[in-house]
Amino acid sequence: MADTGLLEALLRLLEKVDGGIESQDVAADLGVDHQLIVGAVKSLQALGEVISAEQKSSKRWELTGEGCEIAEQGSHEARVFNAIPDKGLPQNELMLTMTVKSYWITKGSSFSTTITKQETELTPEMIASGSWKEKKFKPYNFEAMGVAPDCGHLHPLMKVRTQFRQIFLEMGFTEMPTNNFIESSFWNFDSLFQPQQHPARDQHDTFFISDPALAHEFPQDYLERVKQVHSEGGYGSQGYKYDWKIEEAQKNLLRTHTTAVSARMLYKLAQQEKFTPVKYFSIDRVFRNESLDATHLAEFHQIEGVVADYGLTLGNLMGVLHEFFTKLGITKLRFKPAYNPYTEPSMEVFSYHEGLKKWVEVGNSGVFRPEMLLPMGLPEGVSVIAWGLSLERPTMIKYGINNIRELVGHKVNLQMVYDSPICRLDS
Ligand code: FB9
Numbered sequence: 001m002a003d004t005g006l007l008e009a010l011l012r013l014l015e016k017v018d019g020g021i022e023s024q025d026v027a028a029d030l031g032v033d034h035q036l037i038v039g040a041v042k043s044l045q046a047l048g049e050v051i052s053a054e055q056k057s058s059k060r061w062e063l064t065g066e067g068c069e070i071a072e073q074g075s076h077e078a079r080v081f082n083a084i085p086d087k088g089l090p091q092n093e094l095m096l097t098m099t100v101k102s103y104w105i106t107k108g109s110s111f112s113t114t115i116t117k118q119e120t121e122l123t124p125e126m127i128a129s130g131s132w133k134e135k136k137f138k139p140y141n142f143e144a145m146g147v148a149p150d151c152g153h154l155h156p157l158m159k160v161r162t163q164f165r166q167i168f169l170e171m172g173f174t175e176m177p178t179n180n181f182i183e184s185s186f187w188n189f190d191s192l193f194q195p196q197q198h199p200a201r202d203q204h205d206t207f208f209i210s211d212p213a214l215a216h217e218f219p220q221d222y223l224e225r226v227k228q229v230h231s232e233g234g235y236g237s238q239g240y241k242y243d244w245k246i247e248e249a250q251k252n253l254l255r256t257h258t259t260a261v262s263a264r265m266l267y268k269l270a271q272q273e274k275f276t277p278v279k280y281f282s283i284d285r286v287f288r289n290e291s292l293d294a295t296h297l298a299e300f301h302q303i304e305g306v307v308a309d310y311g312l313t314l315g316n317l318m319g320v321l322h323e324f325f326t327k328l329g330i331t332k333l334r335f336k337p338a339y340n341p342y343t344e345p346s347m348e349v350f351s352y353h354e355g356l357k358k359w360v361e362v363g364n365s366g367v368f369r370p371e372m373l374l375p376m377g378l379p380e381g382v383s384v385i386a387w388g389l390s391l392e393r394p395t396m397i398k399y400g401i402n403n404i405r406e407l408v409g410h411k412v413n414l415q416m417v418y419d420s421p422i423c424r425l426d427s
Helices: 004-016 023-030 034-046 065-073 076-083 124-129 156-170 220-231 246-250 259-270 314-326 370-376 392-398 414-419
Strands: 020-022 051-060 098-107 182-184 252-254 278-287 299-310 333-340 343-353 358-368 382-390
Touching: 004 020, 004 023, 004 034, 004 098, 020 023, 023 034, 023 098, 034 051, 034 098, 156 278, 156 299, 156 392, 220 246, 220 370, 259 278, 259 299, 259 370, 259 382, 299 314, 314 333, 314 343, 314 358, 314 382, 333 358, 343 382, 370 382, 382 392
Parallel strands: none
Antiparallel strands: 020 098, 051 098, 182 252, 278 299, 299 382, 333 343, 343 358, 358 382
16 A cells, blocks of 8 residues: 555645646656556555546656766767777667556546545444444455465365355354263263164274273263163153163263264253254264275264254255255255164255266254153253264365375375365355
8 A cells, every 4th residue: 555645645636637647747746756656546546436547558768777877977979989889889779668657547436635544344343333334445355365374284174174164154053062082972872862772882883982981970860861761761752661771871982973062062052041042063073983995984074063943844954954055066955764863854865966977975864853852851842953974075075085095094195285275165
């Protein structure tokens, strides 16, 4: 931004004339280099319609540094004559022509002789007070280069996670605290009405922790209601009719899904004096002791969205899934009935992949069961819809990676991380 004093001096000169002024004449009048006036014109143009400036190109002779030297020290010819060798010297080498870009400056529709400070950010205070209406805002310079990081490179997974986080935030979702990889079986399974003999709960699907092997702190009244609904039913459910054991619920494990965090958050919500609708999301690592292949490792990042409100239905779930996946650029969705221990009904979500010319699974979803929600203390009538997908699958597709070991793990080529471009999911 050119110096404000120079801007206002130029404006005062412009104010005195009816038509316009030549930038070179302004430079001469103000006794400054023409390039400073060119900069001042560009600054005034960025302020909006203060001035109008039509760029002109004119060719003209201008003394070079050498020319000034001749003016000060006498004719070149005389000096050159004396120095010209017998074989002579072409004149055009003596003088160089320059193209000077100048401006024909006229008053703009918002002409003023004073510079109004341009705001560079819209603050909450401006919005609240309405003062933004009287302010001028500096236009965004979309041509500006981003600030290059001094060092460090973001892994593609982290770039895609940021994009998903942005999508959830745009949709009004709040991020859940997922900073506990270790979880009790109670929150990972029992609170979700997943029976203690479910196959997912044994060693070959779950990583159990040997030390500390057991968790001991649970909300006792809630734990009793969970035990009751598993063993004898309640809330209209017949339960699973088995001898529910606290020792099973105490076993610590590496969480197998972020739905354990959703359970904790929904229980906390149920403790409020008055229920309030919420929209939560999480994106973090989960661990499963499963067979490995080109697209599956023993851990992955689960993305989960949760909406709790009175009277939510499967239609609301389909609607929020359409909105979510549309922001990913996925518009053709199909829903297939599925089964989850903690949601009824449940749906697998499919999208038509134009490249592969086939429907591919892009996630799973459902309505949390009353046997999960009511023991928490959530009011009758409150329903909770939720869905999940992985971070690795979209990342591999986005970055054209076929084997997950090229994306994560000790064999990853760090140059791939350095070279990975920024990620935009909507295009
Ligand atoms: O992510 C998956 N697929 C996917 C997602 C996005 C995508 O984006 C493209 C660029 C446009 C492409 C593909 N899947 C879920 C489907 C399959 O990949 C599947 O084979 C692997 N699944 C994981 C689990 O496998 C052990 C993906 C992972 C998954 C599955 C289910 C959930 C979360 C992650 C869930 C859930 C849930 C359900 C109800 C309530 C709460 C959570």
